[in-house]
Structures are given as C-alpha cells and as structure tokens.
Amino acid sequence: MSNYAVSLADVRRAAERIAGKAHRTPVATCATLDRLAGRQLFFKCEHLQKVGAFKFRGACNAVDKLSEEEAARGVVTHSSGNHAQALALAAKLRGIAAHIVMPSTASPVKKRAVADYGGRIVECAPTLAAREEVTAKVQAETGALLIPPYNHPDIIAGQGTVALELLEQFPGLDAIVAPVGGGGLVAGICIAAKGINPRVRIFAAEPLGADDAARSKAAGELLPQTGPKTIADGLLTSLGELTWPLVRDHVEDVITVTEDEIIQAMRLAWERAKLLIEPSSAVAVAATLAPRFRGLIDLRRVGVVISGGNVNLDKLPWQ
Amino acid sequence: MSNYAVSLADVRRAAERIAGKAHRTPVATCATLDRLAGRQLFFKCEHLQKVGAFKFRGACNAVDKLSEEEAARGVVTHSSGNHAQALALAAKLRGIAAHIVMPSTASPVKKRAVADYGGRIVECAPTLAAREEVTAKVQAETGALLIPPYNHPDIIAGQGTVALELLEQFPGLDAIVAPVGGGGLVAGICIAAKGINPRVRIFAAEPLGADDAARSKAAGELLPQTGPKTIADGLLTSLGELTWPLVRDHVEDVITVTEDEIIQAMRLAWERAKLLIEPSSAVAVAATLAPRFRGLIDLRRVGVVISGGNVNLDKLPWQ
Numbered sequence: 308m309s310n311y312a313v314s315l316a317d318v319r320r321a322a323e324r325i326a327g328k329a330h331r332t333p334v335a336t337c338a339t340l341d342r343l344a345g346r347q348l349f350f351k352c353e354h355l356q357k358v359g360a361f362k363f364r365g366a367c368n369a370v371d372k373l374s375e376e377e378a379a380r381g382v383v384t385h386s387s388g389n390h391a392q393a394l395a396l397a398a399k400l401r402g403i404a405a406h407i408v409m410p411s412t413a414s415p416v417k418k419r420a421v422a423d424y425g426g427r428i429v430e431c432a433p434t435l436a437a438r439e440e441v442t443a444k445v446q447a448e449t450g451a452l453l454i455p456p457y458n459h460p461d462i463i464a465g466q467g468t469v470a471l472e473l474l475e476q477f478p479g480l481d482a483i484v485a486p487v488g489g490g491g492l493v494a495g496i497c498i499a500a501k502g503i504n505p506r507v508r509i510f511a512a513e514p515l516g517a518d519d520a521a522r523s524k525a526a527g528e529l530l531p532q533t534g535p536k537t538i539a540d541g542l543l544t545s546l547g548e549l550t551w552p553l554v555r556d557h558v559e560d561v562i563t564v565t566e567d568e569i570i571q572a573m574r575l576a577w578e579r580a581k582l583l584i585e586p587s588s589a590v591a592v593a594a595t596l597a598p599r600f601r602g603l604i605d606l607r608r609v610g611v612v613i614s615g616g617n618v619n620l621d622k623l624p625w626q
Numbered sequence: 627m628s629n630y631a632v633s634l635a636d637v638r639r640a641a642e643r644i645a646g647k648a649h650r651t652p653v654a655t656c657a658t659l660d661r662l663a664g665r666q667l668f669f670k671c672e673h674l675q676k677v678g679a680f681k682f683r684g685a686c687n688a689v690d691k692l693s694e695e696e697a698a699r700g701v702v703t704h705s706s707g708n709h710a711q712a713l714a715l716a717a718k719l720r721g722i723a724a725h726i727v728m729p730s731t732a733s734p735v736k737k738r739a740v741a742d743y744g745g746r747i748v749e750c751a752p753t754l755a756a757r758e759e760v761t762a763k764v765q766a767e768t769g770a771l772l773i774p775p776y777n778h779p780d781i782i783a784g785q786g787t788v789a790l791e792l793l794e795q796f797p798g799l800d801a802i803v804a805p806v807g808g809g810g811l812v813a814g815i816c817i818a819a820k821g822i823n824p825r826v827r828i829f830a831a832e833p834l835g836a837d838d839a840a841r842s843k844a845a846g847e848l849l850p851q852t853g854p855k856t857i858a859d860g861l862l863t864s865l866g867e868l869t870w871p872l873v874r875d876h877v878e879d880v881i882t883v884t885e886d887e888i889i890q891a892m893r894l895a896w897e898r899a900k901l902l903i904e905p906s907s908a909v910a911v912a913a914t915l916a917p918r919f920r921g922l923i924d925l926r927r928v929g930v931v932i933s934g935g936n937v938n939l940d941k942l943p944w945q
Contacts, residue, residue: 333652335674354900355654574939581673581935583902616900620893
C-alpha cells in the first residue's frame with residue numbers, strides 16, 4: 308500500500324482528528340435484503356452521518372488539518388452536492404469562513420442547507436468554466452484555500468475512516484461494496500481496508516449511465532466520464548488522478564447497474580430496511596443484488612456503504 | 627413499582643429472552659432537531675427493529691415465554707398493523723403457527739408483509755365484531771393462544787426492553803418521550819425506566835384526533851377512544867386495563883399534537899435526521915417541538931422513541 312497519495316497511517320490520523328466531530332455511524336441489517344442478496348449484508352449508515360453523508364468525514368479532516376494561519380484564510384469549493392454542505396459545516400465547527408460556489412440552477416433546498424450550515428453561497432453560471440472562474444476569483448479575493456470534493460489526500464484519508472470504523476464494528480467482513488463517483492470514498496476504503504486486512508475484497512458500484520470507473524478498469528487507464536446521465540446525482544463525476552490508482556490496483560471489480568435497478572434497490576432499502584438512502588447509495592445496494600455480484604463465491608459477509616440520504620422528498624423516483 | 631401487571635424483573639427477563647432475536651437498535655441524533663427542540667434529543671431507532679417496529683420485542687417475548695405444549699398450539703391475533711407482522715415473525719422463529727385475522731380491507735402491502743413472515747392470514751369483515759368472532763373461531767378450531775397487541779403482561783414487558791436498552795446506551799437521560807396508542811410501549815417504558823431510575827421523567831405523545839390518554843389523565847379514570855381520526859394509524863386504539871394504571875401513575879404529561887404538527891415532524895425527521903419514520907412515531911417527534919413540551923424546565927437530554935417505520939411509500943402525507 309505504498310506509492311499512493313494516502314497511507315493507512317493517514318487514515319488513522321484522520322480518524323483521531325474527526326473523533327467527537329463526525330458521528331460513529333451505526334450498522335444496520337435486513338433479513339429481506341440478505342435473502343435477496345443471497346448473503347449477509349451490513350449497511351454502514353453514513354446517511355446518519357452529519358450533513359447526511361460520508362462527505363463530512365473528508366471535509367472535517369481537511370479543514371481540521373489546516374494550520375491556524377491557513378485556516379484563518381477560510382476555505383472554498385465548488386459543489387452543489389453533499390461536499391458543499393460538508394465543507395460548510397466543517398468550517399463552521401472550526402469557526403472559519405466557507406465560500407461555496409454553486410450554480411444558479413442549484414435547488415433552493417440545497418442552497419438553504421448550505422446556508423443553514425453557515426456557508427457563504429457564491430452563485431455562478433451552470434457551466435464548469437464558470438464554476439472554475441468564479442472559484443478562482445473567490446480565492447484571489449479572499450485567499451481561501453480550495454478543498455476539492457475528492458481528489459485530495461486529506462479528503463481521501465477522511466473518507467477512509469468509514470472502512471476503519473466498519474471493520475472495527477464487524478471485523479469478519481469478507482468484502483466491502485461502495486458507490487464510486489470521483490472515487491474519494493472507494494480510494495479511502497481501499498487504503499484502510501486493505502491496510503488492515505489484505506484479504507478484504509473491495510467492490511465499486513457504478514451507474515451504467517456514468518461508468519467511467521468500469522471503463523477505466525477494463526482499459527487499464529483513466530478514462531474520463533462522457534455525458535453521464537443517471538438519477539444517482541452524486542456519481543456524475545470522473546475519477547481523479549489520486550483516486551484512480553487505488554481503484555485500478557485494489558478494486559476487484561466495478562459492478563454497473565441500470566437506472567431501474569437503482570430505483571428498485573432504493574425502494575427496497577426504504578420499504579424493507581427502513582434506510583432513507585439517496586439514489587447514489589442505492590447503486591451500492593443494487594450492486595449486491597446484481598447477478599454478477601450474486602455469482603461470486605466465498606463472500607459470506609459483505610459491508611455495504613450507505614453513502615448518504617439527501618433526497619428530494621417532494622418527488623420520489625418511483626412516483 | 628408494585629401492584630402493576632409487570633415488574634422491572636419481568637422486563638429484565640424479557641430482555642434476556644429476546645437477546646439475539648430482536649435487534650439492539652441504534653440511537654441517532656440530529657443537530658437541526660436539537661436546535662428546534664431547544665434541547666438534546668436521542669432517537670431510539672425502533673424503525674430499524676425487526677419488522678420495522680418495536681412491536682417485535684413484545685411479540686417475541688410473549689411467544690418465547692410459551693411452554694412447549696402451549697407453543698405447539700400456535701398463536702392468533704387480530705391486527706392489521708405492526709403487531710401482526712411482529713407476531714408472524716416471532717412465531718416463525720419459534721417454528722410454530724401464527725394465525726393473523728385481518729380485515730378484508732387491509733392493504734395488500736400489509737397482507738404481503740404478514741405472509742412473507744410466514745403468517746396465515748384469515749380474512750374477516752372490517753368491523754370489531756367480525757374480528758372478534760373470527761378470532762374466536764380460529765381459537766376454537768386450532769387451539770391457538772390469543773396474543774393481544776398491548777394489553778398483556780408479556781407484551782408490556784417486551785416493549786419495556788426499549789427503555790432498558792436506551793438507558794444503557796445513554797444513562798444520563800432526563801426524560802423519555804414515546805407515542806401512546808394502546809399503551810403497551812409507554813407502560814413498559816414506565817416500568818423499566820422508573821424502576822431503574824425514578825428521576826427519569828416519562829411523557830406520552832398522542833394525536834389530538836385520538837386523545838383518550840390525555841382525556842383519561844385529565845379525568846383520572848380510563849376513558850375510551852371515541853371516533854378516533856388521525857394519520858397516525860398505530861395510535862387509534864384505546865388504553866387497556868393493564869396499561870392505564872401505569873400511564874395514570876407514572877406518565878408526567880400527555881402531550882397532544884395536531885395532524886399538521888405530525889406531518890411536519892415526520893418530514894423534518896426524514897429530511898434532516900434521515901430517519902424513515904411512520905406517522906405514529908412522528909407524533910413523539912412533534913411532541914418534543916410543541917410549545918407545551920419546550921416550556922418544561924430541567925430537561926436537557928431527552929430520549930425519543932421512534933416506534934416504527936412502516937409507511938406507504940406510494941403516497942407520502944405531504945404530497
């Protein structure tokens with residue numbers, strides 16, 4: 308586990324850093340889903356994490372690792388998703404400014420959530436060029452440090468604490484399945500889980516409509532996301548240069564699932580396991596129910612990372 | 627704590643009996659709800675219990691306490707709610723028959739859930755007279771023992787294990803709030819919590835549209851439910867003869883809430899705490915947000931029992 312952006316020691320230090328700030332989330336089980344999956348599933352409930360997503364771990368680690376001098380300058384990111392809320396809260400807890408660049412088209416619910424956590428919202432046009440331009444402008448004006456959503460060692464180390472905790476709670480797991488978007492979560496899990504026990508198998512779960520990780524694995528090289536389209540809005544991004552090597556070397560397989568499978572798995576998780584999960588998390592649940600995964604042998608006990616629970620409750624995908 | 631149907635020793639024996647069968651459910655917290663409530667709330671997640679409700683505790687205790695000879699005769703109940711599923715599963719785990727008398731108007735989802743847990747559904751006309759008649763007929767034909775949903779010592783003792791666990795998980799609670807329908811849960815909590823620590827204050831939460839407990843407390847005598855009407859479909863029943871004395875003597879206050887308050891609290895719990903709770907549980911959350919409860923002093927840390935998570939996902943109350 309060398310030659311990567313992050314080490315197991317980094318993850319352990321992140322765990323110490325965020326202890327008492329991030330929740331130690333519970334693990335839930337569901338007999339019905341076990342039956343459907345053909346094995347025992349252990350759901351790591353990061354939707355019960357602060358801000359409703361694992362993203363708080365990475366953001367909290369990155370913010371708390373800043374020196375006093377760095378912290379005084381504040382932090383900035385561009386995101387309309389869970390990382391935005393996570394960074395806003397992490398900054399608030401440290402008592403520093405967080406500038407969140409959000410597209411003008413972001414939903415009022417998401418803007419309100421960021422504002423509730425004390426983030427300063429800076430609107431931009433809904434294009435990547437505009438986001439980067441406005442972010443650079445905020446950095447120039449305020450001196451704030453950019454904390455990206457996944458391609459950053461401190462973010463990866465923070466997300467890795469999910470696996471550290473899960474393997475403390477259930478040391479006998481044969482595998483861990485987690486959704487992959489930018490890869491911060493999966494990369495952190497690889498570092499932590501393989502570092503603790505190299506026999507733990509790691510699987511990434513990805514929407515077929517945003518399958519850069521699956522294509523990159525197949526090609527053996529980092530391929531970009533092209534025109535992603537999926538209900539799993541947390542997984543639209545491409546793998547990064549820091550996360551890809553870990554996915555390449557330590558993820559056994561990337562299981563892709565269809566939109567129908569995602570929606571069905573989300574409903575099953577809500578209805579039978581009472582887990583209020585967002586579509587991006589349902590991708591991991593769907594992967595455990597997919598024939599390709601069900602056909603694997605020597606997997607009795609599987610951890611499944613429920614990455615978040617931020618859902619538009621006015622319009623559910625099955626309605 | 628004498629002269630009641632159940633003692634703390636009964637609750638402790640119930641806890642031993644159901645250990646390894648019922649889940650030890652986690653406790654969740656939510657900074658937003660704490661802010662709105664003006665104090666710290668600790669949500670005991672019985673929606674993550676087997677069958678998605680605390681009801682499994684009582685049913686499991688009652689079924690497992692049967693002698694071999696009694697058990698061989700099977701069990702019967704009339705219910706269209708969580709107790710039906712709970713009894714079906716408890717009987718299945720013991721390997722005995724469960725006859726569940728359900729009104730012909732019960733939703734297909736509820737019937738399917740009971741059937742999934744191995745219960746034998748016996749349909750009846752949707753009136754109390756028909757339910758009792760059909761139940762008596764099943765008893766006569768099969769010799770099965772009637773396990774009622776709340777007015778039974780073994781049920782009350784089983785439900786009391788919720789408080790036993792919660793006070794082990796958070797010994798410093800000043801109070802516990804739980805929804806009241808038939809009163810099995812609240813009665814069990816009174817026995818357990820007051821038995822462990824007489825200073826723990828117990829509050830019942832009730833829909834204004836089904837307020838027999840509030841009226842009974844005010845009158846000092848058991849008054850029946852009359853024409854209840856509420857979205858909290860688990861709380862339509864009247865207190866029983868075994869549960870009322872505990873509510874009378876040990877519940878400090880019954881906090882009533884309106885339908886609007888229930889729906890708002892349910893949405894808050896879903897949106898901010900990511901807890902997939904049913905309307906009956908939202909009654910307890912709503913009570914903690916009600917001015918009458920907020921005005922109480924010397925309550926810093928309050929346990930809130932999330933009683934269940936069985937919801938019709940095709941039609942949410944705010945839609």
